Amino acid sequence: MDMILVLTVLIVVFALAFDFINGFHDTANSIATSVSTRALTPRRAIFLAATMNFIGALTFTGVAKTITKDIVDPFALENGPVIILAALTSAIAWNLITWYYGIPSSSSHALIGSIAGAAISAAGFGILNYSGFLKILQSLIFSPFLALAVGFVVMTIFRIIFKNANLYSTTRGFRLFQIVTASLQAYTHGTNDAQKAMGIITMALIAGGYHATTDIPEWVRISAATAMGLGTAVGGWKIIKTVGGKIMKIRPINGAAADLSSALIIFSATTFHLPVSTTHVISSAIMGVGAAQRVKGVKWGVARRIVLTWIITLPISALIAAFLYQVFNLFF
Secondary structure, three states, X not given: OOHHHHHHHHHHHHHHHHHHHHHHHOHHHHHHXXXXXXXXXXXXXXXXXXXXXXXXXXXXXXXXXHHHHOOEOXXXXXXXXXXXXXXXXXXXXXXXXXXXXXXXXXXXXXXXXXXXXXXXXXXXXXXXXXXXXXXXXXXXXXXXXXXXXXXXXXXXXXXXXXXXXXXHHXXXXXXXXXXXXXXXXXXXXXXXXXXHHHHHHHHHHHHOOOOOOOOOXXXXXXXXXXXXXXXXXXXXXXXXXXXXXXXOOOOHHHHHHHHHHHHHHHHHHHHXXXXXXXXXXXXXXXXXXXXXXXXXXOOHHHHHHHHHHHHHHHHHHHHHHHHHHHHHHHHO
8 A cells, every 4th residue: 555645544534633632631621610619520521512613623724724724735745644644653553551640731822732743843944834833823822812811701790690699590500501601612612622633633634745735624623623522532530620619719700701712712713724722721710800899719829830831832842742743753
């Protein structure tokens, strides 16, 4: 069998595995707050998240096209299949390591850092599409700060509106509202995160000579959406525990504000075809909501640990991918 075909098939399998792992790694993003406030039982929350992730993944392709063409030019990528395989292997490894330790790291940072690291290892720094790559980095860096600010503002508005409301009825109402916000959050997660596997598969098809445009094939969209939905159904309980309880004590009004804030940021990024880290956005939204209520109520020690993981993910995944490319290049 043709080696390029073998590598392309491997990349498709690995990309769908990445999407599956991304699903259970990032399940916490959309359901952690609703589970911690008991707005939804874990089983119902996961079923809801899996369904909405699947629907969201089928709705858009703009982020997938950004991944396909804005980090490196897939049409000019020599030894492209090996580069992409090394990048995927690196991203999957980092996701599994952080999942095992319950650290809400970014699958997006891991994948983008890995693509850049493998490409640089193969062809030097000149291979990067710097305008597109910097645009992606800006999106990844600024979105958590926007989520923090929006979370603060939304929670402040909620506090003003419901200042004199009955506590019992407000709590009950926001538990019901959280079903809506959790659904919205899961949907937006699908519109952004599932696109990344679609983009990497399309990049591999182009590099292998099996696809001539950056348009996302229909079978790629359906496969990635299915993998994301199934992965979400498996769940990521360690990360749910971190996001849903260790950052701050979450009540229904807090959870609804955090879900709504993060969904707004993620969907805005999807509209502009920009990949963001859903993990970063939801964690930052929770911090913003907590700060609006009581700054000391946020467990900033846990927050610092999360931020540290954000910072190190991209360079570490790039180094792992660069190393793996050199190893894979000996065999393929």
